[in-house]
Amino acid sequence: MPRVRVSSDGNSFVVGESDQPFIxxxxxxxxxxxxxxxxxxxxTEGWQRIEKDFAAMQALNVNVVRWHMQLxxxxxxxxxxxxxxxxxxxxxxxxxxKYHLYLDLTGLNCFRLTDLPPWYNDQTEQERWKTQAIFWDxxxxxxxxxxIVFCYDLMNEPVIGKPKKDGHKWLGGxxxxxxxxxxxxxxxxxxxxxxxxxxWVDTLVQSIRRHxxxxxxxxxxxxxxxxxxxxxxxxxxxxxxxxxxxxxxxVYPTSGRLEKDVQALAAYRLGQPVVLEELFPINCxxxxxxxxxxxxxxxxxxxxxxxxGYSAKEHRAGASPGPLVAGFxxxxxxxxxxxxxxxxxxxxxxxxxxxxxx
Numbered sequence: 001m002p003r004v005r006v007s008s009d010g011n012s013f014v015v016g017e018s019d020q021p022f023i024x025x026x027x028x029x030x031x032x033x034x035x036x037x038x039x040x041x042x043x044t045e046g047w048q049r050i051e052k053d054f055a056a057m058q059a060l061n062v063n064v065v066r067w068h069m070q071l072x073x074x075x076x077x078x079x080x081x082x083x084x085x086x087x088x089x090x091x092x093x094x095x096x097x098k099y100h101l102y103l104d105l106t107g108l109n110c111f112r113l114t115d116l117p118p119w120y121n122d123q124t125e126q127e128r129w130k131t132q133a134i135f136w137d138x139x140x141x142x143x144x145x146x147x148i149v150f151c152y153d154l155m156n157e158p159v160i161g162k163p164k165k166d167g168h169k170w171l172g173g174x175x176x177x178x179x180x181x182x183x184x185x186x187x188x189x190x191x192x193x194x195x196x197x198x199x200w201v202d203t204l205v206q207s208i209r210r211h212x213x214x215x216x217x218x219x220x221x222x223x224x225x226x227x228x229x230x231x232x233x234x235x236x237x238x239x240x241x242x243x244x245x246x247x248x249x250x251v252y253p254t255s256g257r258l259e260k261d262v263q264a265l266a267a268y269r270l271g272q273p274v275v276l277e278e279l280f281p282i283n284c285x286x287x288x289x290x291x292x293x294x295x296x297x298x299x300x301x302x303x304x305x306x307x308x309g310y311s312a313k314e315h316r317a318g319a320s321p322g323p324l325v326a327g328f329x330x331x332x333x334x335x336x337x338x339x340x341x342x343x344x345x346x347x348x349x350x351x352x353x354x355x356x357x358x
Contacts, residue, residue: 001097003147003214006245012273012301013246021343024150024275024302025336026064026104027057032309033320034177036111038073041088049309051095056311058099060333064150065096066104066277066304071135072115074107078123078131081138089139093148102150104277104304106220107139108132109156110171111178121169125185128170129200133207140211151216153248153277154204157181158219158235160193181222198239205243216245220277223249225267229260236270246301250278253292255285262296275302286331293335297342305332 002016004024013022031037032049040046057065069089076082096103110116123131136152143149157180163169172181185196205217224231236247247268253261268274281289293303305328310319312326 001100001102001147004102004150004216005214006216006273010271010273022063023336023340023343024064024102024104024304025339026062026066026101026304027060027307028066028068028278028304029053029057029307029309030068030111035309036070037067037309038070038085041092042084047091050092053307053309054095054099054101057307058101060307060329061336062101062332064102064104064302064304065307066106066153067092068109068111068156069105069107069139070109070111070115071107071120071132072110072117074138075117075120075131075135078119078127079134081134086138086142089142093143093146097148101148103148104150104153105139105143106153106156107135108154108182110182111180113168113171113179129184129203133203136204137207137210140208140215143215144212145214149215151218151245152208152212154201154217154219155182155184156220157222157250158184158197158200159222160185160196160234162186193234194237194239197235198237198243201235201240201243218244218246218248218275218277220248220250223251223264223268225264226251226261229264231267233268233270236268241270241272244272246273246275248275248277251276252278252280252282252284253289254283255288258284258288258292258295261292265296265299269299273301274299275304276300277302277304278306279303280306281328286328290331290335293339297339303339 004013004015004022007014007019013024014020015022029037037050041050054065074082074085120131140152159172159181160183163183163186167173168179170183171179184200201219208217219235221235236244247270249268251261308321308325312329315326316323
């Protein structure tokens with residue numbers, strides 16, 4: 001399992017000394033639908049389920065699993081990491097290597113309100129950033145030099161701004177029992193959003209680089225250009241690009257506007273590889289998703305869908321979120337080879353064009 005790196009031209013991923021092209025193709029994984037794997041991952045039953053799911057994901061022909069680390073799992077107090085959870089993370093690294101699956105480790109998640117420690121809710125912005133930096137310091141110290149880690153994703157869908165009326169102070173709205181969006185700042189105090197984002201990224205990446213100089217860093221963001229065509233990236237401004245190694249955006253293409261969705265991707269083509277870190281046919285059919293992938297492939301370097309803790313057979317038998325997922329798995333399993341074949345054709349064309357110009 002050689003380390004995944006950014007290519008010398010900065011536009012794609014490679015592995016190994018020969019710079020073999022690498023396309024991240026994987027699944028987001030939190031455990032069974034509606035549950036969190038970290039709830040019981042220290043139990044025999046819980047761990048066996050995780051191993052079963054990793055084997056199933058490998059069988060679906062993926063090479064990356066995005067694991068969502070919950071802050072309450074890894075922080076006992078504002079300044080004290082949970083040693084037992086860090087030991088379990090080391091066990092997860094071994095399991096991922098067993099199944100030849102790179103890990104996208106996404107941190108600082110607070111998916112369930114009931115799990116939030118009171119001290120974390122009550123912290124100021126500066127205090128939260130300090131705790132978040134300690135979190136990443138502990139994770140990077142645990143994973144340093146381990147090539148099975150594809151990347152550290154600093155946070156899932158961070159935002160900046162005041163909460164809505166009657167909304168949670170730090171977390172966004174609820175979806176399926178979970179809160180996937182989290183605020184890193186509640187107000188600007190005269191600061192630009194890009195400055196806040198840059199300071200936050202710098203704080204966390206510095207903690208990581210104290211222990212790990214090689215593993216890639218990124219932030220999984222909501223691409224607001226899909227909502228407002230002229231929206232500019234906040235977490236991928238010029239001020240943060242020297243800290244983050246590639247762009248991660250979460251995209252759910254919509255029927256009837258696939259062309260506009262493809263055009264909206266251009267705002268995130270910033271001279272770095274781009275990964276669609278969340279992707280699924282929620283708002284479109286599998287056929288339309290396939291069209292979206294084919295149309296956008298020249299501008300995208302990786303795709304990560306969702307695995308809900310059940311096999312295709314179990315989904316066909318009624319496992320949540322439904323039998324349609326089984327059909328998607330059939331598609332996802334075969335699509336990777338087609339994408340890689342297309343990449344090979346593009347590479348050959350570029351080489352031939354270069355040779356012709358010489």
